[in-house]
Amino acid sequence: MRTQPSGRRWPAALRRTAIPAVAAFVALTVLSACANGGGLRVEGAEAPPASSTPSIALGTNGVQPEPKLTPEVAVDLAQVRVKLLADKHLPQYARSVLEKCTVIPRCLSRGKTVDVMHSGTPQQIVFIHTLENFVFGFFLIAVEPSGPRPIWSLKADLPTVNASPQGELVVESKIFTIDDKVCCPSGGRIEVYRWDGRQMAKVSSTDQ
Template sequence: MRMQRLLAPAVAAVAALSVLAGCGNGSGLRVEGAEPADSGSATAPTPTVSPTATPGFRSGPATTVSLAQVRTNLLVDKGLDPNARAILTNCTVISRCLSQGPTVDVMHNGVPQQVVYIHALEKFVFGVFLIALEPAGPRRIWSLKVDQPTINASPQGDLVVESEKFEPDDKPCCPSGRKVEVYRWDGRQMTRVSSTDQKGD
């Protein structure tokens, strides 16, 4: 009897320890931080961002420029043509006086330049700007007074400007000639390398 009384507390203690041991690191009692790291589990890789030479700008045709910012920068440009300045000063709805043309890279620096047309309310284009997209904002690097131009980049990266030209006998509505000019970036500015007149039929 005495032996039973001595063994009863010991058996109870062993049973309690067994129960607690079973709960310590399984589905029962969970101790945060007690579980070892699972070396077989895959961890998500840390994303890396590749640096670019010109932050904030993407090269290629997807790049666009804010015409409102172009207008603001042109108005502080001291070399802006007076007629263009008058149009832009009175132009409160930007789409009525400026529109985007093609994106080109005639400077061959990997950062696009945007062709921007200036026109009257009736969409008659009378001039064009070539805008460099720079971190400090859009900057005019070239402009041309020309009527109804079509502008493209040549395979060599030159700027090809086709425009309407009035012949002496043409009515005011209907120019019959066209002029094709080619401009090239010489490292500092755009220079005209050729000009050809094409008479109408």
């Protein structure tokens, strides 16, 4: 076998064979160092530390349920009837209905629990209706340790009463014209009331 004389360049074919071999050797050396804990440290490769923040339970649809701002209550309707009849300012028609009502659920029913007075003490909407179950108004009743206390009332036909996100009372009611049947009112009204520190004051009223 002939040896390559010193000082002379290697043939191109031999250089092409030697260079990949050297590169492969260097790559294996680097990988071996990383496997033994040396070499470059890769940011983010380590598992993140456990969080101390408690997890938040989600609803069935994956959305965090909104907290209930006003606890639900179940005011005693028999006590409400007694308090209403003791009120000298109770409208005569409402008084007549309550005096004849011996089965309380036939003339009074519970609505939503709200806190439109912003007192931290819940108030409950109590609807009043005829014995034929036609709702013609409602009362705002404060639920206190001493018992229910009437705060305010409104005459409205077939009302729906809710609290707005701003803490106002939104009343949707029906309007009957002279030709409307009891089943089918042709108009509607939306009223918004706000507690002014002493009473419920009307903010707006829109007829539909």
